[in-house]
Amino acid sequence: MxxxxxxxxxxxxxxxxxxxxxxxxxxxxxxxxxxxxxxxxxxxxxxxxxxxxxxxxxxxxxxxxxxxxxxxxxxxxxxxxxxxxxxxxxxxxxxxxxxxxxxxxxxxxxxxxxxxGFGGEEMAALEGLLGKLLARLYQGVQNADLLCRLCDRSSCVEGAVCPVGQAERDEAGV
Known part of the structure; x- marks a missing residue:
C-alpha cells in the first residue's frame, strides 16, 4: 500500500x-x-x-x-x-x-x-506512467491543444501514439 x-x-x-x-x-x-x-x-x-x-x-x-x-x-x-x-x-x-x-x-x-539521471528501464516506466497521467489530465482539461501548447509534437508521435491525442480520440469515440 x-x-x-x-x-x-x-x-x-x-x-x-x-x-x-x-x-x-x-x-x-x-x-x-x-x-x-x-x-x-x-x-x-x-x-x-x-x-x-x-x-x-x-x-x-x-x-x-x-x-x-x-x-x-x-x-x-x-x-x-x-x-x-x-x-x-x-x-x-x-x-x-x-x-x-x-x-x-x-x-x-x-x-x-x-x-x-534515469536509466533505460526507468525511462520506459516513466514514459508509461506519464502517458497514463496525461490521458487522465486530458479528462479534466478536455482540450488537447491547450494541454500540449508547448509540446514538440514531432517528438511525441515519432514511433508512438500521443497519449493526449489518443485520449481525445477515445473521448470522441473515434
Missing part, C-alpha cells in the same frame, strides 16, 4: 520544479512571456490560426490574445493577414519561427537535464 499523500506531495513538488525550470529556460532563450512562448509554438505547428482559436489553444481570452498578438507583431515575431470572411489569420515571421525553435529547444533542454 502506497502513501497517497506522500506521492501527491512528491508529484506536486516535482511538477512545480520542472515548470519553474522550463519557464526560466524559455524566458531566457526567447525573451517573451510564457503566453507568447506558447503562442509562437502553437503558430509554428498551426500557421494561420485566427486570434480566437489561438487564444483557445493557449488558454487566453480573445481580448488578451489580441493584445498579445499586437505585442508579437510589434516585436516582429508575427503578423496578421486577412483570411476567409472576417477571419484574421496570424502567422509567424522568420524571426517568429526561429523563436519557436528556441522555445522548443529550451524546453527540451530543461526537461532533459531533469531526466538525465
Amino acid at each position: 502506497h502513501n497517497t499523500d506522500r506521492v501527491s506531495n512528491l508529484l506536486g513538488a516535482a511538477a512545480l520544479a520542472v515548470t519553474d525550470r522550463t519557464r526560466a529556460r524559455v524566458a531566457d532563450a526567447a525573451d517573451v512571456s510564457p503566453s507568447a512562448a506558447a503562442a509562437v509554438v502553437v503558430l509554428s505547428a498551426s500557421p494561420g490560426l485566427g486570434v480566437t482559436e489561438l487564444g483557445r489553444r493557449i488558454g487566453l481570452s480573445q481580448s488578451a490574445t489580441a493584445r498579445m498578438v499586437d505585442s508579437l507583431e510589434g516585436t516582429g515575431l508575427a503578423r496578421r493577414a486577412p483570411g476567409a470572411g472576417r477571419l484574421v489569420q496570424v502567422t509567424l515571421t522568420d524571426r517568429g519561427r526561429r523563436t519557436a525553435s528556441k522555445v522548443l529547444c529550451a524546453r527540451a533542454d530543461a526537461v532533459a537535464e531533469v531526466l538525465s
Whole structure:
C-alpha cells in the first residue's frame, strides 16, 4: 500500500520544479512571456490560426490574445493577414519561427537535464506512467491543444501514439 499523500506531495513538488525550470529556460532563450512562448509554438505547428482559436489553444481570452498578438507583431515575431470572411489569420515571421525553435529547444533542454539521471528501464516506466497521467489530465482539461501548447509534437508521435491525442480520440469515440 502506497502513501497517497506522500506521492501527491512528491508529484506536486516535482511538477512545480520542472515548470519553474522550463519557464526560466524559455524566458531566457526567447525573451517573451510564457503566453507568447506558447503562442509562437502553437503558430509554428498551426500557421494561420485566427486570434480566437489561438487564444483557445493557449488558454487566453480573445481580448488578451489580441493584445498579445499586437505585442508579437510589434516585436516582429508575427503578423496578421486577412483570411476567409472576417477571419484574421496570424502567422509567424522568420524571426517568429526561429523563436519557436528556441522555445522548443529550451524546453527540451530543461526537461532533459531533469531526466538525465534515469536509466533505460526507468525511462520506459516513466514514459508509461506519464502517458497514463496525461490521458487522465486530458479528462479534466478536455482540450488537447491547450494541454500540449508547448509540446514538440514531432517528438511525441515519432514511433508512438500521443497519449493526449489518443485520449481525445477515445473521448470522441473515434
